[in-house]
Amino acid sequence: MNAEFGLQDRARHVRAASTIGLWVGGLFTVFNLLQPDLRTLGLIELAAVLLLVAPSFFFSRLSSRVALAETLLLLASAVIFGALIVAGGIQGTGLFWVYTLPFLAFFLKGERLGWVYSLAFLAAVALYFGVQQPTWSAAYPHPPVVALHFVLSLAFYTLVAAAFNHVRSRYETQLQQGKAQAEAAYASKSRFLAAASHDLRQPAHALGLFVATLKQRPLDAQSTELVQGVESSVRALQDMLNAFFDYSRLDAPQLAVTPKAFPVNPLFEQLHNSFAAVAAGKGLRLRLRPSPLWLQTDPVLLQRVLLNLVSNAVNYTETGGVLVACRRAQGGQAVRIEVWDSGLGIAPEEQSQVFEEFYQVGNGERNRAKGLGLGLSIVRRTCEVLQLNLTLRSVPGKGSCFALEVPRALSPAASAAPPSPGWPLQSLAFFAPDLAHVAEPLATPAAAATTAASSLPASDLQGMHVLLLEDDVLGGDALVALLQNWGCRVSRAESAAAACELARQCGAVDVLVSDYRLPGPHTGLDAVRMLRPILGDMLPACIISGDTASEVRAQVQAAGLVLLQKPVRPAKLRSVLRHAGRAQTPLAAADESANPCPNL
Incomplete structure (x- = not known):
């Protein structure tokens, strides 16, 4: 059951992220395609949205394809952010978009795989600035100081994303433990109420029948009055037991509903x-x-x-x-x-x-x-x-x-x-x-x-x-x-x-x-x-x-x-x-x- 709920949460996360990706990616694609010097970047963003983000949104609705949807969304982010680096987007507001990738990786993939995807992207960026950019004339010429600062800041935000994820995971674990303890306590209470209900109903049942039998016997006026008082008390006791135990049954998660x-x-x-x-x-x-x-x-x-x-x-x-x-x-x-x-x-x-x-x-x-x-x-x-x-x-x-x-x-x-x-x-x-x-x-x-x-x-x-x-x-x-x-x-x-x-x-x-x-x-x-x-x-x-x-x-x-x-x-x-x-x-x-x- 917990695995099922976890899968549903992941699917909701991917749908939310991919929906944002479709809208934001689509808007930036249109904007960049309208700029003569940014059309290449716009074409790359368009391909990523159509071939990666859109399939991610579709696969997130299939329970057996949630992991694939997560991977496609992360790959789309890496492609778009990589294109921003190559095209010089990090010289402007694109800098802030690239920093979201490690947060997205931990959000979608959890702690272990979040580290894998974040460090892989960080390593690819470092190799690009250290090896590829100096020999690639078509790339944007980032000064060495800017390149070094960007790699260091990306590493810093990777650590921040990991820290946030660690805190979130810790509180999530505490919540799960608290939920498990509450469910165990509720199950224990339900077992106690079930046992108490059966054991208390037995003498109340016998007492009520004995009183009903006694009322049928010949009694004088004083005895009749006493028996009626006993009957009223027994009836009140039975009603209280019934009400309390029936009320407690409404909390039972296994309460059977048969339309x-x-x-x-x-x-x-x-x-x-x-x-x-x-x-x-x-x-x-x-x-x-x-x-x-x-x-x-x-x-x-x-x-x-x-x-x-x-x-x-x-x-x-x-x-x-x-x-x-x-x-x-x-x-x-x-x-x-x-x-x-x-x-x-x-x-x-x-x-x-x-x-x-x-x-x-x-x-x-x-x-x-x-x-x-x-x-x-x-x-x-x-x-x-x-x-x-x-x-x-x-x-x-x-x-x-x-x-x-x-x-x-x-x-x-x-x-x-x-x-x-x-x-x-x-x-x-x-x-x-x-x-x-x-x-x-x-x-x-x-x-x-x-x-x-x-x-x-x-x-x-x-x-x-x-x-x-x-x-x-x-x-x-x-x-x-x-x-x-x-x-x-x-x-x-x-x-x-x-x-x-x-x-x-x-x-x-x-x-x-x-x-x-x-x-x-x-x-x-x-x-x-x-x-x-x-x-x-x-x-x-x-x-x-x-x-x-x-x-x-x-x-x-x-x-x-x-x-x-x-x-x-x-x-x-x-x-x-x-x-x-x-x-x-x-x-x-x-x-x-x-x-x-x-x-x-």
């Missing part, structure tokens, strides 16, 4: 499903206008942007509503998506600051229920990654409108019909529900009520047989308890091999829920591939992971599976299980004693 064509309507439906209950709890009207338009960008990162924008709109609006709509822009080449709210608005002097980290309007007391102040910073930086134009219009006391322009994709004929509410399980991976937590509001009374309602046992999960593959003890215990409270039968294994053995004993499983990281050589994706030949090729499956690496997300999406990021919201897990139930024939209540399936 693809997809329709607007399913994306809007996801937003409606995520925020309808919260908006209704605050008495707000949430509207998302359907559209037949298609987009061409990374759907996962775009969903992250819109989740944050709609979340902010809902959180900072007390009366009125929130509108999400889109229309054609840029002559039909783009789609302009707008998020309107009737909230408190943003003053003009604050509109640039709201995109900074941890800056919040009207939250000087740092109320966690209003978020952390990272949402709009994530929006701005994600739009920069996707190269989307983001704008803000706002009037204090009236509301705000955030808009972004997304490249438009041509929609197939089938896209005119809006998607049906019941998507297959695999289609959820297209919009990556693992990122939905980025913009989920923190615990508010309305959100708490919604969460409480969503955590009640669902009849459509009654009797569903779930094969759980989880090696973390706390996380596995919490998932088992939660699934059993929903009426599911759970068979649990801790490795892919154990899951295969368990599957052979079970004979039938309705859905597989597997952690990504497993003991031994196999991942959760390997486990899915190993289990489907045993349990059926159409076995619904989802992956749960505390690993935030983009490679994991890409692998899960490529397999057509859902990725739930730890800590998993119980409502999201239940939604995935519901889709799994719709993707196959209705489940009949099974008799566990008739089909024993022990945990391994």
Whole structure:
């Protein structure tokens, strides 16, 4: 990579120098050709410009010919400056042009070859004045003193050029070392954050599931209040972990951007499903206008942007509503998506600051229920990654409108019909529900009520047989308890091999829920591939992971599976299980004693 960047820098240097050579050489050529006593010099300059400088400009655009372009440019300079010496140009302003050759040599060829070309030209000039000039009657008769002074001054400027190049090289080396150290430090920080993210998400994931299970147990009023307080604290902790780690991922140079064509309507439906209950709890009207338009960008990162924008709109609006709509822009080449709210608005002097980290309007007391102040910073930086134009219009006391322009994709004929509410399980991976937590509001009374309602046992999960593959003890215990409270039968294994053995004993499983990281050589994706030949090729499956690496997300999406990021919201897990139930024939209540399936 460094060699590639070095080659690009050299090519830019040669193009700049050869461009200057074309203009300056051409002007002096015309000037000298118009002077009767300088036409010979003009012809030499014309030949050098046409045969050497112009090809140098052309070859500098070819990565495999940059070295040749440098050599041609230096040769052109030597020919023109040599002609100036022979024609007596150094008696006038030509003296200063000749002195530029050693600087040009070091600039183009570096320290070692710069010395070679500079000393070679200096030696040729010295030989000319010492041997050739006295015997060549056509040459300009430079006095010996002038010749000696010129050779000495050329030697001096060669040393000056070498000194300048040495200083430049030293600072360039220091910059490269500093860059290498910064990259190493960043890589170390990224490894630490990746490890910390996985390790911290595990207990937070288990804690959230234990609290959700506890809420389903019969509790007195005082205990219920305590559990709700614990749930609010856990939810705030999970949101902070998610926000901080997702924010840090935006700095990763390997952040995967996968543009693809997809329709607007399913994306809007996801937003409606995520925020309808919260908006209704605050008495707000949430509207998302359907559209037949298609987009061409990374759907996962775009969903992250819109989740944050709609979340902010809902959180900072007390009366009125929130509108999400889109229309054609840029002559039909783009789609302009707008998020309107009737909230408190943003003053003009604050509109640039709201995109900074941890800056919040009207939250000087740092109320966690209003978020952390990272949402709009994530929006701005994600739009920069996707190269989307983001704008803000706002009037204090009236509301705000955030808009972004997304490249438009041509929609197939089938896209005119809006998607049906019941998507297959695999289609959820297209919009990556693992990122939905980025913009989920923190615990508010309305959100708490919604969460409480969503955590009640669902009849459509009654009797569903779930094969759980989880090696973390706390996380596995919490998932088992939660699934059993929903009426599911759970068979649990801790490795892919154990899951295969368990599957052979079970004979039938309705859905597989597997952690990504497993003991031994196999991942959760390997486990899915190993289990489907045993349990059926159409076995619904989802992956749960505390690993935030983009490679994991890409692998899960490529397999057509859902990725739930730890800590998993119980409502999201239940939604995935519901889709799994719709993707196959209705489940009949099974008799566990008739089909024993022990945990391994």
